[in-house]
Amino acid sequence: MYNFEIALALEELADLLEFQGEDFFKIRAYRQAARTLARHPVPVVEVYRQKKLAGLPGVGKNIAAKVSELIEKGYMNKLEELRRQVPPGVREMMALPGVGPKRARLFYDHLGVQTLDDLYRAAQEKKLRRLPGIGSKTEFAIRQHIERLKETPSIHLLNLARLLAREMIAYLGELPGVQRVEITGGTRRWEETVSDLDLLVQTTDWETLAEALRSHPRVVEILEKDENRLQVQTLWGLPLEVLRAAEDNFWPLLVYSTGNKAHLQKLQDFFARRGWHLCEEGVKPLAGVAAEAIAPLPQWQDEEQVYRELGLQYIVPELRQGGEELVLAAAGVLPRLIETGDIKGDLHVHSDWSDGGASIEQLAERARQKGYEYLAITDHSQSLKVARGLSIEQLQEQYRQIDRLNAGFSDFTLLKGMEVDIKMAGELDYPDEILEQADVVVASVHSGFQQEMPAMTRRIMQAIENPHVDIIGHLTGRMLGQRPGYQLDVEKVLELAGKCGKILEINSSPERLDLSPPHVRRALEHGAKIAVNTDAHDLQRLEEIEYGVAVARRAGLTREQVVNTLPLADLRHILRR
DNA sequence: GCCGTTTTCGGCCCGACTGTTTTCAGTCG
The missing domain is CATH 3.20.20.140 (Metal-dependent hydrolases)
Known part of the structure; x- marks a missing residue:
């Protein structure tokens, strides 16, 4: 269990207690402890093993006991209890700009609002403005914020994706039959935020891999599974997609799954010049082209080779944006990027x-x-x-x-x-x-x-x-x-x-x-x-x-x-x- | 809930902004 996971549990505890109107200083104590643990330079689990939790600043007997419980049992009784008592959408409501515990409570008490959808409906029906301290402006702002939230696809921070990637690569890499695991997709391109984590694996035993994933502690369930693809729901809310590649197409598929779309689109022109086409099965002869115009397909040794065969300098994933990178790579003048x-x-x-x-x-x-x-x-x-x-x-x-x-x-x-x-x-x-x-x-x-x-x-x-x-x-x-x-x-x-x-x-x-x-x-x-x-x-x-x-x-x-x-x-x- | 050369109780950081009020509550950083 990572420090941030423990801190998140304490934060949630603080939020729910705040909704219940618990003493301000008690809530702050939980938040302070959460901060201490999140920032602690060594794993809190290690501190727990040495029985030194209560020595950390802001962590006393009580919080030490709760953290120990979380580490030992995987859950905190008090938190579970609060989750049963407090309506499900409260934390989402409190996360809206301009809405804190007091207002979330106000909406719940007077209008029975339990979820963001409830709140949105109440705002639409102009019920919020009748409450003390709420006017038409606040009501309108709440409506807008919820609308914006609904329009935005769910995004995840890159560090979370990379952390999960490290963990999964280590985990999957140890499984029998697994020959290679690589991070791919937006996470590999170091996009600012990602919609999911994509991994590309080469394995002779797909079933064992699926089973192992199912029993991984951070996996909630496997949502979809077919021959070459696993769609996984994880505990952190970050979707995980595991793609399968065969030995002879691993490196082309790494290029294909890394993207981005615009980069691949431009890259197809270079494949076409050799009579090839890159698709989700790897590099294939281009349809409708005379056999003599199709270059013989090589044995792929690494990812660099894919670009080399196309007459291009290797393009690092960060630069695969569909901009000028292919022009520069073709001219051999890509800069040596900072490291x-x-x-x-x-x-x-x-x-x-x-x-x-x-x-x-x-x-x-x-x-x-x-x-x-x-x-x-x-x-x-x-x-x-x-x-x-x-x-x-x-x-x-x-x-x-x-x-x-x-x-x-x-x-x-x-x-x-x-x-x-x-x-x-x-x-x-x-x-x-x-x-x-x-x-x-x-x-x-x-x-x-x-x-x-x-x-x-x-x-x-x-x-x-x-x-x-x-x-x-x-x-x-x-x-x-x-x-x-x-x-x-x-x-x-x-x-x-x-x-x-x-x-x-x-x-x-x-x-x-x-x-x-x-x-x-x-x-x-x-x-x-x-x-x-x-x-x-x-x-x-x-x-x-x-x-x-x-x-x-x-x-x-x-x-x-x-x-x-x-x-x-x-x-x-x-x-x- | 935590903490203590102010030590087992009684403190614990605050100032600005906003929208709602007519003196302020709630939120935020």
């Missing part, structure tokens, strides 16, 4: 001085283990109270500590940073003489998301114009699957960033992945610079750099186009400090 190993340091990380879970020492140690040359500590600024933003005095104390720590390093440097809030009117949350003391200043928006486009655009442009600002953090503010970004004229902002020689961040957090690849390309075209940062709030999430690097790769970036691949001296030159 995770090229990253020399992270320029956006939070410590436990603000809302992070790890100390500066721990972060530095992990960064050094990762082979980084530098790490910027960028805690929140003073006005962001919920994130325990640092006062000027705290910030200066932190910088003194960083100086002390740096004195002990010979091959590594902690950079004095900050993630300074861009406030409502575009002013920054620390005065210039404080900004000046930092090695690196990340400026980001964390409030007033509802601003209209001109105001928000001006606001961020003003921050860019401040000579002390180096990097704009998570530019659009989007949260994948949760909320779109704020209203912003991205083009104008990128143009100004280019003029001012500023750096735009690719935020690696799988919930954000902000900038998107098209924005990354536009930023570069305008002459702005790019950094790949994690925005990590704990040790584990320093590893998420690979997701940001994937965004950079999908944008076609080389190492040279990302500033934090530079050695420190060169980076400092860019930071002009």
Whole structure:
């Protein structure tokens, strides 16, 4: 059981208790414990085995007992009980913007609303506006949010898909008869979000594989099964599709199942030139073509060979988008893309001085283990109270500590940073003489998301114009699957960033992945610079750099186009400090 | 429910925004 699964159970417990009107502080205690466990750098199951659960911050006797129960029995009695008591759609209702526990309760008590559908109907029938504190505006907003939710196909975050992929590949790879298992589809292309996880297997024993899947602890049921395809429902809600390939068509099928559609469409032209056609059975002679125009089919040895046979450079999955990649591959001029190993340091990380879970020492140690040359500590600024933003005095104390720590390093440097809030009117949350003391200043928006486009655009442009600002953090503010970004004229902002020689961040957090690849390309075209940062709030999430690097790769970036691949001296030159 | 050189009770972070009100409740980050 993963830490995040345990944390999710505690979160659900907190949500349901909140609906029941339980004491605010008790609920917060559950949420705090959930956060602690989610962020804990070693598996919580391990902590449980050592009987040290109750020693974790925010975890006392009671929560330790509940977590132990979950680990031992696979369920929590209290949670099961609450699930029986609380109507089924409550959590979905509470997830709607503008609806919290109080309003969900209000709808339930007065209108008997139990599900999102109930709520939608009540809104349509204009019943909500009759309730205390609810007007026509709120009613309309709720209707719209539910409509939007229904229109959006269910999407899943990439990190969840990749985690399940790792687990399933390890599991399936051990089965008798299984010769190969590869991740494929959108997950292999490192798409921002995925609709499912696709795996391609080569096995001599399909039945055993199906049986093994059925009994896997994270599999709910097998929805469909035929000769070459298994459709599986998993515990995480992420659909799993297992495709079967024979030995002689595994590599073509890997290309076929990886996609994307537009890439394959263009690729078919190259197959056709050899008298071939790629389909779900592999590479076949093209129908209606004279035999002499059909090139002999080779024995496929690996995926690279498929592209090579077509006269193309190998195209990595991240680039298979149906854009210019085939033209570049045909000309042999595909760039060598940036890799995770090229990253020399992270320029956006939070410590436990603000809302992070790890100390500066721990972060530095992990960064050094990762082979980084530098790490910027960028805690929140003073006005962001919920994130325990640092006062000027705290910030200066932190910088003194960083100086002390740096004195002990010979091959590594902690950079004095900050993630300074861009406030409502575009002013920054620390005065210039404080900004000046930092090695690196990340400026980001964390409030007033509802601003209209001109105001928000001006606001961020003003921050860019401040000579002390180096990097704009998570530019659009989007949260994948949760909320779109704020209203912003991205083009104008990128143009100004280019003029001012500023750096735009690719935020690696799988919930954000902000900038998107098209924005990354536009930023570069305008002459702005790019950094790949994690925005990590704990040790584990320093590893998420690979997701940001994937965004950079999908944008076609080389190492040279990302500033934090530079050695420190060169980076400092860019930071002009 | 957790925590404690303020230690077994009584605290536990807050400020802005929105839509609804006529002074505020609920939500959000």
